[in-house]
Amino acid sequence: MKINGQTKKGIITMLEELKETVFHANLDLVKHHLVLFTWGNVSAINREKGLVVIKPSGVDYDTMKASDMVVVDLETGKVVEGDLNPSSDTPTHLVLYRNFPEIGGVVHTHSTYATAWAQAGIDIPNIGTTHADYFHDSIPCTDAMTKEQMGEYELNTGIVIVDKFKKDGLNPVHTPGVLVKNHGPFTWGKDANEAVYHAVVAEQVAKMAFISFSVNPRTTMNPLLIEKHFSRKHGPNAYYGQKKKA
Amino acid sequence: MKINGQTKKGIITMLEELKETVFHANLDLVKHHLVLFTWGNVSAINREKGLVVIKPSGVDYDTMKASDMVVVDLETGKVVEGDLNPSSDTPTHLVLYRNFPEIGGVVHTHSTYATAWAQAGIDIPNIGTTHADYFHDSIPCTDAMTKEQMGEYELNTGIVIVDKFKKDGLNPVHTPGVLVKNHGPFTWGKDANEAVYHAVVAEQVAKMAFISFSVNPRTTMNPLLIEKHFSRKHGPNAYYGQKKKA
């Protein structure tokens, strides 16, 4: 049997590693206190094969196993492997992978502070270097969904995200996350672990901004400082952390 | 000896399971950080026998045993089995069971954020999908009790809840909880575990709404989005989680 031009055996062996990664990344959401019950999901993509590994829908983190991860086709969304239903948010993840070719992992949570800002329906302004180290601009909040878009809700959740990035000229690598209005945050990264990292950053940044605006409603940051901090960790002149050996 | 037409032995065997369930549901309140000291209680009902199992009053969670659970009669409130006094909130639980025939478990806590909204005396507006997934409308806050109602305080706590639901035309299955003004939340569900689940949701939703209104006092949500999210998990077209085998 061949799927996307590979023997099934070859695919499975390769995806077993990705399943392990996605499984552990889902548990990391719990470790970082980003999820209650089953309210979160992580996926990762194998771009070569056009397959996405994602958490099953509504399964308890305590009993979940790596082998419960579900494999779906990037284009059709059909389940290629797995006995359980994939996360109900799968169509959103797939829209993001199809439109943001640079990303390798996606996370969705209902983490407290980021979700509260999403409910408030406003961008989280970039007011500190903690924010600027990972997100170049505000963490944007999508427009409200139209009545028509609610028909295919999860698909259109992805579409309102992509529309927001197009409309505002945002680069998904420099802005690795978004707030879906009245819903909650999606974040992404080069792989599942970086997507989880950005979910933690978004929650912390949301919490600190809530406090900052409470003590000073007119909080702002000089855009030059944003530029400086972002470039410490990104781009050709990055100098944070340990340099890789040549 | 017969109670409600059953031999005592038969009742005990059946209720032992319910006692275990109620006991563990009470401990889950602690696990989810919803109670300080003894400030919370869970009950569940056996509708067939007209008996309710509830936590004893003021007993420490650390030393409490399943066999300490108290069995009371749904109609009279009299203790049918158990050496300890039932929770002082028992009359409230019984009013809810008598008026909301669909429910199988009831929870009362003084959880921080839900209690703070109850003290504030206002409904928690439905401003996000986390809320809409479990509560169709606002989490309502009851009217203040009249001087006359304070005589039989716990009984009338139940009555002001039921009055609120009647007056506003609320469906207790679609709105599985309430804030009692200046007191705290009561939640319910098809059984004790679902009632605890809804207590956790109410607390989280209360916390997030507090933050949302702090960062944007004019936070709102499109009612169509509420409808969409609620129906993802409820009703004939629900599609969240793993489908039960036919």
Add this chain to the structure above:
Amino acid sequence: MKINGQTKKGIITMLEELKETVFHANLDLVKHHLVLFTWGNVSAINREKGLVVIKPSGVDYDTMKASDMVVVDLETGKVVEGDLNPSSDTPTHLVLYRNFPEIGGVVHTHSTYATAWAQAGIDIPNIGTTHADYFHDSIPCTDAMTKEQMGEYELNTGIVIVDKFKKDGLNPVHTPGVLVKNHGPFTWGKDANEAVYHAVVAEQVAKMAFISFSVNPRTTMNPLLIEKHFSRKHGPNAYYGQKKKA
């Protein structure tokens, strides 16, 4: 050797139990997250002997032993037993014991929310039944200390508390705690354990009131409801918890 008319041996044997109680009550402050570092202290009194047992000053909770507790004379404040300095707040504790004859234990903490209200310099209004179950009225905040009073700071801290209770006609049994302006809470009870319990209540009530006033600045409670709730747990008609066997 005789102290207050008792042989020294007799006193020591009796106070060993009180030292154990005070030692464990101090550790309970840590368990309930009410103290950072060494910022809290518990004492208890033996009224018959006129002796107070209190935590030593600035000693780490991790290494502290029951035998480190210091015994001081109620009237003179002199150390009767113990190798370490007593808490620097000892003079405050002694003023409370001398003026409130009904109390058997005193606690001082810098717990986050109660201290924040003390800094704000305003009473915590009684707006919920959680509060009314333990504190009949507002948790009062003392007046600012005069320049003259700052000379004997800890002694006068006790005096401004007592003055506040006299001026407002407050009963220290019905109002088992206070906020010292710009400083933090003191609570008390019939023994050290009840004083700790009231410290936990004060912190939780302070946290919830902060949230309530944030979501509704005009939060209030009907005084009749305060009366009802307070009398559920206090006075001749109390009915909360398990009745003591006659």
Add this chain to the structure above:
Amino acid sequence: MKINGQTKKGIITMLEELKETVFHANLDLVKHHLVLFTWGNVSAINREKGLVVIKPSGVDYDTMKASDMVVVDLETGKVVEGDLNPSSDTPTHLVLYRNFPEIGGVVHTHSTYATAWAQAGIDIPNIGTTHADYFHDSIPCTDAMTKEQMGEYELNTGIVIVDKFKKDGLNPVHTPGVLVKNHGPFTWGKDANEAVYHAVVAEQVAKMAFISFSVNPRTTMNPLLIEKHFSRKHGPNAYYGQKKKA
């Protein structure tokens, strides 16, 4: 081989102890919940040798060892010992050591509440005795950096701190910490452990001030009370804690 006039062997033996201290002080930041991921660093100085020991950049706290600590020269900032890059904030630490000769340890974190005040760009006013026990005045917030200063960002972070202290006539021993505008707190002390202690105090004080100003925007404290409390723990008449044996 000689460095600063010592044999290399001699230096290493001496600095091994300082590395252990700095390593454990870094772990204490985690224990006190002041850091997420790698977002914090502690250093300490050996003044005699003019060498500073500091955490490596971007290394995980879970796998970090005492031997990973990096030794840099106080004047040149060059790495004297260690295989890893020193913290990217090293130039800031060095400016502080060069300008504040009384200090022996420096801490930088992005702790939630202190960072939120730094983002808000305002001083944390001294409104309580918890604050006054450790910081004589407000915890000051630096001016914004100029465009020119952003070129050597970390060096100039140190310089804006020192400028703030000069301009306002602040004594770094009486004000053992600062908020860098739009960035986060730096604290210091006579050694690494005291610097960590002051980082914990700054975070707690920032949290309580946020709450105090929320419940009472006009919160203030009598300057005389500040004086009294600060002198309880500092200066010739300090009387808090256990006196050192002569």
